[in-house]
Amino acid sequence: MKNTIEAALPADDLAGLSAAGRGHWLENLLGWRRHAAADLLASVVVFLVALPLCMGIAIASGVPPALGIITGIVGGLVVGFFAGSPLLVSGPAAGLAVINWELVQRHGLIALGPVVLMAGLLQMAAGSFRLGQWFRAVSPAVIHGMLAGIGVSIVGAQLFIMLDLKPVGNGLANLLHFPDALVAMGADLAAPRASGSAHLAGLVGLVTIGLMLAWGKYAPASMRLVPAPLVAVVGGALLAMALNLPIRYVDVPSNLLEGVQLTTIDSLRGAFDGTLLMAAVAIAFIASAETLLSAVAVDKLHNGPRTRYSRELFAQGVGNTLCGLLGALPMTGVIARSSANVQAGARSRGSTILHGGWLLLFVSLLPFVLRQVPVASLAAVLVVIGCKLINPRDIVKLAHFGKIELGIYLITLAAIVASDLLDGVMLGIGLAFAKLLYDLLHLETTLLTATPQRSAMLTLKGTATFVRLPKLAAALEKVPHDVTLHVNIRDLSYIDPACLELLEDWGERHRATGGTVVLEWETLVAKYRRRDRHTRQAVEPAGG
Template sequence: MAAPRANYFKSLSSDIPSSIVVFLVALPLCLGVALASNASPFSGLIAGIVGGIVVGFASKSHLSVSGPAAGLTVIVAAAIATLQSFEAFLLAVVLAGVLQIILGFLKAGVIGDYVPNGVIKGMLAAIGLILILNQVPHLLGDDSHFETDEGVIPEKGNIFSNFINAFAHITPVAFLIGGVCLAFHFVWEKIVAKQKGFIKAVPAPLLVVLIAVGINYYFQSSQPASALVGDHLVKIPIANSPNEFLSFFNTPDWSRIFDYNVLTIAVTLALVASLESLLSIEAVDDLDPYQRVTPTNRELKAQGLGNLVSGLIGGLPVTSVIVRSSANVNSGAKTKMSAILHGVLLLVSVAFLPFVLNMIPKAALAAVLIFTGYKLAKPSLFKSFYKKGWDQFLPFVITIVAILATDLLKGVIIGIGVGLFFSFRSNFRSAVFVVNDNNKYLFRLRKDVSFLNKAIIKRKLEEVPEGSSVIIDASRADFIDRDVIETIEDFMIAAPLKDIHVELKKSNLRDQGFNEKIADHKNGTSGGPVRNHDKSVSVKTDVPAPSKN
């Protein structure tokens, strides 16, 4: 599939419907993350608007969507409590943005390239499962918990306990709306997949919302006591005048710019937000059907600019976020105009249409998010990783479990550790290859042979019986540790005592110095008895030394 050129005008037919989908997904998440952070709901909406418009314009990512992230809720809540001033916290957000811009110029974006693919896929699947667990209560009508991208902070609930307890607090009308909307989403997906033309441009979440509002309106008209009201509906602050709308914004407290706590929080936010953004960018690029690559250093600068602006006008910190980005990908977006337009929709709706948005049942939005979660954690994904082998499957599964048990950042770090272990284990095993055919042994050293391979090489050499023939092929090794070289040299010196013929194949280009101990031994300088066993030790050079010309 050829990647589309960055012709934003021609891509609007795909990007506008996608922006509506992302807008409907982002709206409850912006509010939920703000509530989870012990901040005002409007601060979450500001971050969503900035993440869409400012970061969207500055970033070179085609499909990533930025906004307030649940991964930062614990840090934000603790920071606000520590500083005892939301305005002082906004100053920390501004400074964090400046630090991220500096990190971008220092080319720190390369960090994201070292995350194993299994960990990224595991992160996506974990977020998909968390979405499902986190949104089922809202589908059932239990709206006592806030919505987040990744989970629920421990102090306010656990996704598993909230999931189970929700079945004891079912609201019939919400369950009806949520069930109808979810079923419609799956059916619509199958219908549209086989169609062409205008119907493919109609976003399913928009139809889901219209169906939900229609059903609830029917109950309001015929059975008012059963209709959804209050916490079961979206809540956005309504301004009665431009001045009241502007009063929802806040500015930083610049008098605390040299406050140690403010500076510490700024550094923490910059580091955590940068890492989450880099991980999300890696995941989004992996989801991109056109496999386009985002320049990570530019992304750090864009995220820094976003946090700088968000902090200046009263918003929470922003990062690139998976749920909104994956919804963007799944809805068929082609360029970053989708992310930008979703920010514009958030701004317009908050400024001019809050009363319309407040008619949307949360059960309908839960259906949209559950469908998105299913797309991220399909059973086929688990099957495909299982078929790849345990070295791929275990890092994938352990990342999922770790994220579910802790949070996104800790879970990914654990997953990276497991992935590195299996990578090291694979390299460790493949570095030494031993074949025995009727006492004719081949020891082939490949890749990087470190001191950690010394034990197995020494053991295998000691197992060689008397009268054998041994070929030690070091010509394919990129690096051989000095300890390993000495182990081989010791074996070659002792080999004639057991009537073992040893042939060493090496590269003059890479293995200068091999057999130094043997040379010393023959010259009588090694400290041990000198024996003439030249007929038992030979050296071959497979790779000629480079010409001086």
């Protein structure tokens, strides 16, 4: 066991560890005696949260519920053993449901396993090369826009599934056609002999949403650990059973192995197709970004060991590689299950591992219970989760950083809804890089002169690099020869040696013609981070 685990970990996590240190790590990994009671209780809570979400996300992805449960089991029993964030829970995520659905619709279920396997291998490589921290460097506008776009797309698709109907296309198409579905449902109700079940499924879905929202707000303090999604799904199932409603129910095999879609060599060869390879890259990127952002959030919830990001990324890659071999859904570290884990009192990775064991036992011993769950109830849970991904506070926060950041957020969101997840994310990243390039190259110069006082004010804003040196030189040439020039650099984010030398040379010439230069020297040093004695003599400090 020890050799197997050590061989799987990235080199940076093993470098420098003594034999005693590795033994201590394995003791923390496998010895949960001190935390057994707390972890056992927390694992049950996480299991109750994960079970309906695993099935719901699978249905939202257009695959059998068993494939979502398998991913949850792998996330607990495999990834939980050596994850870099001990309290982070891994499993199928709503954030990948859109790209999963598009992949299955375009290429069939047979393409899912090879693509997920390729994504897992990419994550393992990224973790081995210690790229974990870099996935956290994505622009917040792109991340929040991606989550909001996913939320809108999930809501658009799940509204149809909540009526036992099939989504018609991408997020925009679903939203545009949903009113027609409601009209058709109304026409069926008005017919003398309505045989459709959309209104019955819709009723179960509305009851599920109502229960989920009410439990989250009005649950007794002693019952807060019981997750709202579980209460809502159980309520919807009881309603459907009591009324014996002819609606769609979850279909899970009696033997979980029957749901396994093993990836073969022939199907793996097809993964090198350009479209599927891009889908693998997209899944790897989005899953990694969501996992590591969730790990950051989990670290803020507890005072235990901090996340080792490259190790976590490698562990996620191992999990997705195994899920790909089994033909199951891709996984990420998910904040909803992880926050429930922390709030339930989990103290170590034992809770995460045990929750995977509970999933395996439940679907192996009690599959008939899952067959009583209406599909509409699971879709309703996803509708609520999708709405939560559209966070108005993100819009307010981004607006404080400027209209450009808000614009990137809105464009990313709109592109995902109108096209697909990959196009939207790539467009958002492209816009973020364009903004970065603009910030690096943009320089504003404003010159104001006061002739009677023989003074002038030159305001510099942006970044003064050699690329913008001609613009700075042109502004300086407009300054009258014998005036006192005040140079305002408070809005200047950086100045490079070329522009600094230009100011130096121009300052010497201006002093020679009887002029004066007043410049905040300490501020300039902070911009350039280098004190140059000769330059300091060429300009006169403010107030001096």
